Amino acid sequence: MENNKGWFPVARVEEVVPRHVVQAQLMGQEVAIWRDDQGQVNAWENRCPHRGVRLSIGINDGKELRCRYHGWHYASGSGQCTFIPAHPSQKPANVIKAKPYGVAERYGFVWVNLGEDADIAEVPALGLNAFTTLRSIYVAAPVAAVAGHLAEQGFAPAGDFILENGSGTTLLIQPMDSGQTIVHGLAAGEVDGAERLALLRRHNTSLTEVRDAAERAAA
Amino acid sequence: MTSNVIRCTDRVALDEWHVLAAVTELPVGQPKTTRLLDTDLTIERQLDDTVSVRLGATALPARLKFGYVWTSLGSPDHELFDIPEYAEADRRNLNAASVGLHVSAPRAVENFLDLGHFAFVHTNYLGVEPYTEIKPYKVEITEERGEIIATKCLAYQPMSSLVATEGYEVEYLYRVPHPYCAILYKANAADLDRQDVIAIFLQPASEERVVAHMLLSMLDENSSDAEMRAFQQLIFSQDKPILENQVPKRLPLNLRSELSAKADASSSTYRRWLADHNVRYGTLPA
Numbered sequence: 437m438e439n440n441k442g443w444f445p446v447a448r449v450e451e452v453v454p455r456h457v458v459q460a461q462l463m464g465q466e467v468a469i470w471r472d473d474q475g476q477v478n479a480w481e482n483r484c485p486h487r488g489v490r491l492s493i494g495i496n497d498g499k500e501l502r503c504r505y506h507g508w509h510y511a512s513g514s515g516q517c518t519f520i521p522a523h524p525s526q527k528p529a530n531v532i533k534a535k536p537y538g539v540a541e542r543y544g545f546v547w548v549n550l551g552e553d554a555d556i557a558e559v560p561a562l563g564l565n566a567f568t569t570l571r572s573i574y575v576a577a578p579v580a581a582v583a584g585h586l587a588e589q590g591f592a593p594a595g596d597f598i599l600e601n602g603s604g605t606t607l608l609i610q611p612m613d614s615g616q617t618i619v620h621g622l623a624a625g626e627v628d629g630a631e632r633l634a635l636l637r638r639h640n641t642s643l644t645e646v647r648d649a650a651e652r653a654a655a
Numbered sequence: 656m657t658s659n660v661i662r663c664t665d666r667v668a669l670d671e672w673h674v675l676a677a678v679t680e681l682p683v684g685q686p687k688t689t690r691l692l693d694t695d696l697t698i699e700r701q702l703d704d705t706v707s708v709r710l711g712a713t714a715l716p717a718r719l720k721f722g723y724v725w726t727s728l729g730s731p732d733h734e735l736f737d738i739p740e741y742a743e744a745d746r747r748n749l750n751a752a753s754v755g756l757h758v759s760a761p762r763a764v765e766n767f768l769d770l771g772h773f774a775f776v777h778t779n780y781l782g783v784e785p786y787t788e789i790k791p792y793k794v795e796i797t798e799e800r801g802e803i804i805a806t807k808c809l810a811y812q813p814m815s816s817l818v819a820t821e822g823y824e825v826e827y828l829y830r831v832p833h834p835y836c837a838i839l840y841k842a843n844a845a846d847l848d849r850q851d852v853i854a855i856f857l858q859p860a861s862e863e864r865v866v867a868h869m870l871l872s873m874l875d876e877n878s879s880d881a882e883m884r885a886f887q888q889l890i891f892s893q894d895k896p897i898l899e900n901q902v903p904k905r906l907p908l909n910l911r912s913e914l915s916a917k918a919d920a921s922s923s924t925y926r927r928w929l930a931d932h933n934v935r936y937g938t939l940p941a
Contacts, residue, residue, distance in 0.1 A: 466902070483902045485914050487765075487922075490900040505897050507775045507787065521787035522771040522918035532914050 441551030442596055443559045445608045445620050448572065449544050452477055457501065459492035462548055464613040466490065467537060469546055472512035473498035479548045480515055481535035484508065491534060501534070510534040543622060544569045545608070560595055562606055562622070568632060570605070570621030573643045577650035579609055582617045585646040585653075605639065615654070619643060659711050661728055663692035668936040669729035671834065674856040674868050676724050677750035678706060690860040692728055692936065721870050722748060723856065736800070736832035740840075740852050741872050749880055751853075751869040751887035758898045759937035760835040760857035760865045761906035761929060766894055767837045767855045768829050768921040770810055776893050779813050783822075786811035789918035796928065803831035803928055805921045816851065817878045817886050818844040831925060834934045835859060843874045851875075853887070862937050863904040867891070908941040 446460035447469055458469040459482060466482035468491040482490050484503040491510075495502040500509040500518060508528075509519040515534035520526065538554020540547045544567070547559050575582050583599070586607065591599040597609040604624035611617055621643070623635055663669060675689050681700040688695055697709045708715040708726040718725040720735050741748060756763060766772070770789050773782025792808040808827040815825045828840040828850070835857040840850040852872040857865045869891065871883055878886075907913055908930040915923050930941045 486916075487913055488901045488903065488907075489897060490902060493896070493900050504900075505775065506771045507784075520916050521774065521784070522789040522916055524785075524788055529914075 441549065441554075443538070443540070443547045443549045443554070444597065444610050445543075445545035446479070446548045446610055447546045448569070449541055449546060452546055455496050455498060457492045457494055457496050459490070460548070461612040461616075463550060463611055465550055466492070467548055468492040468494070468501070469539075469548075470496045470501055470512075472496075474512075476512055477539050477541060477546055478512055478515070479537045479539035479546065480510075481537070485517075485532060485534060508532075543567060545620060560598060562598075564606070564622060564624055566624070566626045568623045568625065568627050568635065570623055570636060570639045571643070572618055572620045573647055575617045575619065575647045575650050576615065577617060577654035578615055579611045579617050581650045581653055582609070582619065582646065585649045586619070588649075589642050589646055617650075619646070659695050661692070661694050661710070663694070663728070663936060665692075665934070665936040666729070667834070667932060667934050668692055668859070670727065670731050671729075672718065672725045672727050672731055672735045673835070674723050674725055674858050675708065677753060677868060678704065678719060678722055678724055680750065680753070681706065681724070689858070689866075691726070692859060693861050694728060696726065698724060721854070721856075722750060723868060723870070736802070736836070738838060738852065738854065738870075738872070740850070741870075743872075745874065746852075747871065747873045747875055747880075747883065749871050749883065751871045751884050752891060753866055753868045754888075754891060754895070755860075756865050756867055756895060756898055757863065757904070758865065758901060759863055759905045760859045761925075761934070761937045762898060762901050762904065763855065763857050763865060763867055764831065764835060764837050765906065765922050765925060766898055767839070768805065768831070768925060769919075770808055770827070770921075771916075771918045772894075772897070773810055773812070776897055777890055780890060780893075781812050781815065782810060783813050791917065792920065794920045794924045796924070800832060803829075803921070803924055805829040805924075808921075815841065816844055816873075816875075817882055818875055820844070829921060831928070834929060834932065835865075835937075846874060849874055859937055903939065905937055905939045907939045909939070910941075912939070 452471050460467045468480045468482040471477050489505040493504045507521040511518050515536045517528040517532035520528050538549030540556050540559050542559050590601045594600040599607040606622045608620040683700050686697045686699045700706045706724045708717045715726045774784050774787045790809050794805045806828050812825045813822040830838040838854040843849050843851050854870040856868045908926050
């Protein structure tokens with residue numbers, strides 16, 4: 437679990453709604469996530485290159501993200517600054533751009549890669565054609581501690597930051613920073629009704645135990 | 656971290672005068688604790704309106720100026736800067752607010768000097784789209800005191816103060832006489848030949864935590880103190896969430912760390928000036 441240039445889920449796809457900006461954190465880096473009106477998702481370093489204001493408090497106009505402080509516009513996709521209101525008749529220099537990270541949507545999650553030249557082909561293949569999304573659980577403890585307690589619940593590593601329990605549940609680990617972890621979960625197959633409710637409850641009970649134990653140990 | 660020993664090692668910050676409180680807001684005879692440069696101090700106002708400042712049992716130098724208590728943890732080789740207008744007989748002088756902010760003092764000063772945010776942060780008061788263009792203005796450092804002065808700063812303002820009855824283009828002058836203090840002069844809406852004066856004095860509790868004390872020295876015969884305070888507090892409440900969402904909280908003095916436009920001339924000069932004066936407390940090195 438050392439590769440910090442890998443792909444990680446940082447948000448649920450349905451959280452990243454139009455005309456909104458979501459804040460996430462990965463490996464100590466804050467990320468601003470927003471979807472343009474064409475449906476394209478952007479994941480950018482969460483600070484305006486001008487005066488460092490978080491872009492997650494900015495305005496998603498459907499095409500560009502506008503910084504809340506001075507109204508600078510940044511284009512979906514490239515992050516290029518397209519307009520500086522203080523100098524409306526001048527074209528902003530090419531070097532003025534928000535910093536885009538690698539971003540992909542798979543298995544119901546928005547995945548981010550903080551590395552340079554992130555390759556979408558390297559988003560992990562989970563071999564799931566149909567799945568049920570489980571509750572994502574935040575734990576105020578480091579990844580290694582969380583993984584230890586997940587092992588007690590029958591989860592074993594199945595890849596970098598991926599664990600499985602042998603009965604169809606896959607966990608995806610989002611390391612927020614050295615002391616905070618989010619555990620996302622997927623169950624194989626689509627289930628409905630009472631069966632789905634039972635699955636969600638089972639998962640919630642099991643992960644709540646993991647969270648409580650890991651947080652007690654970290655405190 | 657709470658401490659009554661001096662942990663700050665920035666000689667420039669230690670040997671400077673720093674604001675602690677508005678005198679009239681201190682209770683008489685009841686010691687109050689406040690923090691400066693990571694050190695806890697005790698302030699006490701006496702019946703005769705003198706004020707003492709102590710670090711543990713040690714008395715620190717104290718000054719009363721502009722209605723505020725100032726002290727130093729070191730040995731200043733200069734007195735505090737002046738604001739001559741403060742002494743004019745027809746001015747209303749008052750503390751508009753003392754507000755805690757989770758940001759460094761230099762980030763707060765820079766926000767105070769900034770013209771480009773008016774239309775976006777103070778919408779319908781100090782600015783409004785499409786009047787967003789910032790015309791060239793002049794920034795210089797005075798020979799006499801080495802202060803930063805920005806002049807001919809123009810901004811179209813829908814409601815520049817309580818006295819304004821319509822939108823108009825306001826001319827500002829800014830002074831930075833101290834690493835953590837700035838003063839603005841803006842044309843009075845009723846008497847265009849004279850200027851209202853607003854100053855911000857930052858008390859650096861820590862490198863990333865300040866109390867902003869705001870002095871109003873206004874030419875306004877009609878508004879009540881409460882009305883003048885409320886207007887300034889409304890404006891400042893719009894800046895607070897912006898300031899607290901700046902990353903990093905300390906001001907980067909390397910001019911390549913954050914990209915600037917021509918409208919940021921004041922900010923760029925201020926960053927160079929802090930670097931030239933070797934101000935390390937609340938900044939990231941150039």
